[in-house]
Each structure stands twice: as C-alpha cells, then as structure tokens.
Amino acid sequence: MTQAQLDPHLRMVRAVEPRTPQGCEECLQTGSPWVHLRLCLTCGHVGCCDSSPNRHARWHAGVLGHPIVQSFEPGENWRWCYVHDNFT
Secondary structure, eight states: OOHHHHOGGGGGOOOOOOSOTTSOHHHHHHTOOOSOEEEETTTOOEEEOTTSSSOHHHHHHHHHOOOEEEEOSTTOOOEEETTTTEEO
16 A cells, blocks of 8 residues: 555645745744744645644644645654644
8 A cells, every 4th residue: 555545645745845944934924932843745834833832834734725744843754644643
C-alpha cells in the first residue's frame, strides 16, 4: 500500500517555498508569540503549532483545506495530516 493510499491528502503535497521563513505569517503581522512552526505543503504558508497561543497552522489547514504540514523546526523531519490527526 502506498502512502497516498494510506492518506489520500498526500496528493495535495507540492514543492513549496516558505512564504515567511522568519516565522508564523499571522503572528508576524500581529506581534504574537509562537512556540514551533509548521510549513503547509500545499502553498508554503508558515504557521504556528498547536502549542502556540493562536494555532495558525491548524487554522490555515481548516480554512483553506490544506491538511498536510511539515515541521519547520531545525533538525525535525516529519509531516502531519490535520484531517486524520496523524503523522504521514
């Protein structure tokens, strides 16, 4: 079974460039703090994690329907699907 069969949302993964490599896009605009960063693998949005006060990565996934993120933390190499709440 392929990864795409295990999680069909993986078909939405693209080669992306981080839109705001310096931090969470929305937190940078509002001056809010974040804990960890996540990179949307559909459009390149950088959002803050669920441990952050505003949870912008999850918000982005829900509003725009971009479910797969990758950790945007140095030394971390994993992906997460917000729809299935599971690693991909």
